Amino acid sequence: MRAFIKSFVEFNDNKLSRWFAFFIQALILLSLITFSVETLPNLQPQTQAVLRVIEIFCVVVFTIEYVLRIYVADSKPRFIFSFFGLIDLIAILPFYLSFGVDLRSLRALRFLRLFRILKLVRYNRAMNHFVRAIKSAKEEILLFIFITLMLIYFSAVGIYYFENEAQPEHFTSIFDSLWWAIITLTTVGYGDVYPITVGGKVFTFFILMIGLGIVAIPTGIISSALTRSVDKKE
Template sequence: MQKSIKNIVEINDNKLSRYFSIFIQFLILLSVVAFSIETLPDLEPQTRALLKYIEWFSVIVFTLEYFLRIYVADSKLRFVFSFFGIIDLLAILPFYLAFGVDLRSLRALRFLRLFRILKLGRYNRAMNHFTSAIKSAKEEILLFIFITLILIYFSAVGIYYFENEAQPEHFSSVFDSLWWAIITLTTVGYGDVYPITVGGKVFTFIILMIGLGIVAIPTGIISSALTKSVDNK
């Protein structure tokens, strides 16, 4: 029995497994659309009731799916703490927690329902390739994140010394300067905080050039890892 359920619940080439995966994907999309419609003002009571029934049905199916996946897993504990195991739990947890929580806290809990859309990653081959690529390049990505954090800090310190006297309201401390450093290194540049001194402008130009390179680095790392992942499949 366990083997039969596993052939259906997990992704296989048999017909029942394909039907099950299509049904779950459809239900995920339906629940996400229902969640979005709930935010519309002045909904009819009948519409709200229908959305509630969709939510109940979705949670029942997702809960059953979650426990079936635990039942057929080779290592149950490993599945529970895996990426998709946690996503599956977060997809249903808000519904059950809402019964014992003050109504004013429901908005924050309802936001967690959006984790359901991440369940689609289990049924998408491209997403599986992406996950494999991230895992294979995790050391390079962690190194990149570490270097980026250092650059952000040094940028905040640099602009603080250039602009503190000229704009004490915007660059009153290194911590206030971090916002400028982040939006500049990421080349977003909202324009709410910008340098006015000559030294600050030259320093900003240098940081922008570094930022352009920083944006390109992870793209190259992930692209290379994705190519390897696809070739290995």
Template structure:
């Protein structure tokens, strides 16, 4: 019985925003997530003093200790512990702390790459931010439309790469030597980025590019409409 009461108390703190302790815990975790990401960025600055590195290490150590306690507490209160460990948030919580322990005291260059996964802490914000949860629900609700849009976009990218290849291959074999080489032009054109490093010089290629650019404007606008509509429905249903 005491074990059950303890679990409920911990659950009310780390899994509920209704109580003052729960809100304080959530805000505290959000602050530590942002703090850890800032320290991660500062660590990449050149010519840091030894004292600065020590301060950053202490901040990192404190954040990891808190995140580790939170992770273990979540496993403790979980009804299905294995399911939680392999769930989305469970893996995010694990990846947020694992690089510190794997690279702690180890000077192997290959393991330093694991520190990049500290950025997974940013994803922990989704757990505590209501607005992000609404956005996540909207994305889930619109996943079929988004998947369909991505499939159509990939098809259009391929067709535009094939088209520009036939128009520009003879005139610019160095840039459009194959359909695969033409995919770069296709991507930057359909997304309306247009770096200008590769561009058509034939009349047919320029006319073709004009129509591809028009299609690209629609490609940029469509997902915006899908997501905004899903967000509106998600907010209305919540209200």
């Protein structure tokens, strides 16, 4: 029995496991749709009742799936504390914590239902392929993040010294200048904070040039990792 359950609960190259994966994916999408519909104002009591029934059905199925995965796991503690094990638990936990309790503070737990979308990763081979590529390039990505954080800090320091006297209300401190550094290096440029001095404008020009390169670097790293992963698989 354990071998039979494992053959379709875990994604394998058989028809039953594929149908099970499609069924769970459909329920995840259905639960996300109901979660969004619940935010609509002035819902009729009948609609709320239908949404509640759908939510209960989804949670029951997800709970059964979670229990079955623990049952067929070779190492149960290892699965429970794994990434997907925790995601499966978080996906159903808010329902049981708030079930039968009318506390407004527990409404924040409903937000955790969005973690169900991460369950889709398990059933999508393309996503798994992407995750493997990210893992293979994790050192380059961590280095990129570290360098980016350094550039953000140095940008905040630079613009602070250029603009503090001219705009003390916007560039009060280096911490206030971090917002400008982030939106400039990421080339977002909301326009709510911008330099007015000549030195600040020249400094912004160079930061924008660096920002264009920063946007392109992660794309190159990930695409290279995906290419290596595909070549290795072939």
